[in-house]
Amino acid sequence: MTVRSPLAPENFPDLPPIDGVRTASLAAGIRYSGRTDLLVAELDPGTTVAGVFTKSLCPSAPVDWCRDVLAKGTARVLVVNSGNANAFTGSAGVDSVNRTAEAAAQLFGCERSDVYLASTGVIGEPLADGKIADALPKAKAALSSGNWTGAAEAIMTTDTFPKGATAKAKIGGVEVSICGIAKGSGMIAPDMATMLGFLFTDAAIPASALQALLSEAADQSFNCVTVDSDTSTSDTVLLFATGKAENDRNADLSDFKRALNDVCMDLAQQLAKDGEGAEKFVTITITGAENQMAARTIALTVANSPLVKTAIAGEDANWGRVVMAIGKAGQKANRDKIAISIGGVEVAKNGQVVAGYDESPVAEHMKGRNIVIEADVGVGNESATVWTCDLTHRYIDINADYRT
């Protein structure tokens, strides 16, 4: 029995339909019973697409597939299953991807290279893709607009709540919408931070411009979230733009960029809030770093430290472990200038505890749901912020018996 994360939003947000996108979610019986496990999205002709993927050197067969077809830049169908990742399945995995793409292309009357695939779940077991092929006609018959909750639920694995986000933007005076759904709660780390994420917009944006926008948005959001430092073989974020808003394709995209970043950030933070066993949402900001990369590396090292994460779980303002993590990050830091604040209260500066340090307001902060740790490493002017969660007993409960 899954307990909903205490950090979950109260409700799934209100996401509008996106013109040119219709989805269906159903139970194909791939692994789970009594729940949906297949998401199919049909995209109107003219839809452009961008994607970012896991940096794992052992990617899943669907990731290989998406990378291959992405060069063309157009999309008509998205097929996503949960329960089985189709990763480390050798030639069987490749065959299975080919069969599913072929079945979808035939059914929807498009090129195979307009079919996008994603799978999430157990690694190393052959995917029963026959069940997907069997379910596709039923999915086609059930397509509808705006059922984002159903879509977000169908792609969940150990997630305790469905994740969605939306924003509006103006392109050349025309209002466009972005809706996004995501899944992921463990095996989450930067490069990619993910998970699966699917974003849809009615904006008309050429594939190359769309790719640049998505790459940058993902870098500032999904790549700044970590749950357990583990990187999935299947991480995939796709952004589909149907063009139905008929905005000027040459208009300025800065407002769309802002909106896309907002949606990605919202989804990324929901991932951390659904980190396996998460009781606390943790924001870590590193300032005073030599450069951006150093700042983020240090921030992620703090965020991934099991000792920092267990201290937070124990509501212990153990800033010494933050220092330890800064020290092991391998990036320049001036030990004798380090300053640390927790919950906005200065704990240490110039490399030692502040005079007359009163732990009580910090201890109070540690009892809350939102923990904020800031550290200045005293060597430069660059900063980075990352998001994570604490490491609790439930993480172990979830992961010690995931397959059983």
Add this chain to the structure above:
Amino acid sequence: MTVRSPLAPENFPDLPPIDGVRTASLAAGIRYSGRTDLLVAELDPGTTVAGVFTKSLCPSAPVDWCRDVLAKGTARVLVVNSGNANAFTGSAGVDSVNRTAEAAAQLFGCERSDVYLASTGVIGEPLADGKIADALPKAKAALSSGNWTGAAEAIMTTDTFPKGATAKAKIGGVEVSICGIAKGSGMIAPDMATMLGFLFTDAAIPASALQALLSEAADQSFNCVTVDSDTSTSDTVLLFATGKAENDRNADLSDFKRALNDVCMDLAQQLAKDGEGAEKFVTITITGAENQMAARTIALTVANSPLVKTAIAGEDANWGRVVMAIGKAGQKANRDKIAISIGGVEVAKNGQVVAGYDESPVAEHMKGRNIVIEADVGVGNESATVWTCDLTHRYIDINADYRT
């Protein structure tokens, strides 16, 4: 109440006295009550010394001290306290180190630069070094030979058993002995894998040769052990050679090298066996890597993966997570040639599960105390082995309330 690790050896091993080394352990009341927390060792004149230290960029004051005096290559006194790491204590930490070295030098009639210091315990709190200075005369009066158990116990923090190892070697036909003690159970990761470790031998070996031997031995042992990927600010291994065996200083050292490696390896494996919350000792061997560094990086990535470690805790032969970890290591691996064995049973080869895979013998292996995971990454001929433990509820219990 500390529960002794189920992986602990039955008894502390039988370590012989080392000629030229006398130790005393006592309760200085630095942090703990009802236990010893101070180790003092007196070394006869003529003792040479070698050391390896944390690669943390925020090292503790005693680490800075030892690095400074090591250039001279001689030692007369070692002072180690547990309970407080004297790390991230700013100028107070430096002052405290200076006072302790001065007090020890005066009492034992040696140069300050012949005094070696180490501290382990909580970070960021000023060390009550006055208590150490007060206890030094009592320690001097209590010095004796061969009480290695007492020495190993005095330096423990969250350790559940004292750690010692010994070996004999011949140098130019003369028998010499090596005795080592170590502490460490959390915040353990390569570079250094440690912890504190103190090794003593009656061999006569010049400091420069001693340093080369220790650096190599530590690289193959302490740097191949990981508990939680966290690197302490205080990691220190020191090797003292009293020269009392009066062996030929120009004789071949290969047998001594073997013995030193054995002692370091024994201690390193004891660290993993006392990993915080450890229920299982895990040996991970990567073969088929492009080069040595790649092999070790991949092995450590597998060993540090929270998802691999929790699966082992759950006795789940989840080899898919091993693939995931190989994939995220950032080193060359051929996904479609990867082979994995668990407990000597081939689970996967050529990138997929073996035909007719029967999980039952593997499931049986996972129930044991000693877990062996081997993976061939299919790109070269180099290999590496590392040691770790599983990630259990007790790790979180220990670390969520360490300071309270």
